[in-house]
Amino acid sequence: MNLIIMLIVGGILGWLASIVMRTDGQQGMFLNVVVGVIGxxxxxxxxxxxxxxxxxxxxxxDIKSLFVSFLGAVVLLAIVNLVRRGSIR
Structure with missing residues (x-):
């Protein structure tokens, strides 16, 4: 059950991070979950x-761990954008 909750929360955090980093149109639901969990x-x-x-x-x-995980997802997307495009955006 904990794995399912982590995947759902990871998907939401990855989706929010992709909106902040403006990569939402390039990612699907699977990549949002991957970015959220790895972040x-x-x-x-x-x-x-x-x-x-x-x-x-x-x-x-809790709110602190969710915020730190969100920051990790944003940092992960920034690193991916830097490697892919040469700019963070």
């Missing part, structure tokens, strides 16, 4: 120790 893992390893709280991948769904 959450990236944030869990890199940002959570600095900002505190528990990573969303451990099942903590």
């Amino acid at each position: 959450a893992m990236l944030a869990g390893f890199l940002l959570t120790p600095f900002l505190g709280g528990a990573p969303i991948t451990t099942g903590a769904f």
Whole structure:
């Protein structure tokens, strides 16, 4: 059950990050889920120790962990855009 919730939340966070980074038209639902989940893992390893709280991948769904996971998804999309296009946008 925790995996299903993480996939749903990852999809929503990936979708919101793609709207912020203006890549929503280029991604489908599957890529939004992938970006959200990988961004959450990236944030869990890199940002959570600095900002505190528990990573969303451990099942903590509070506002701080959701925000940090969203930041991780935005950073992931910025890195992908930088490699693909040479600019963050």
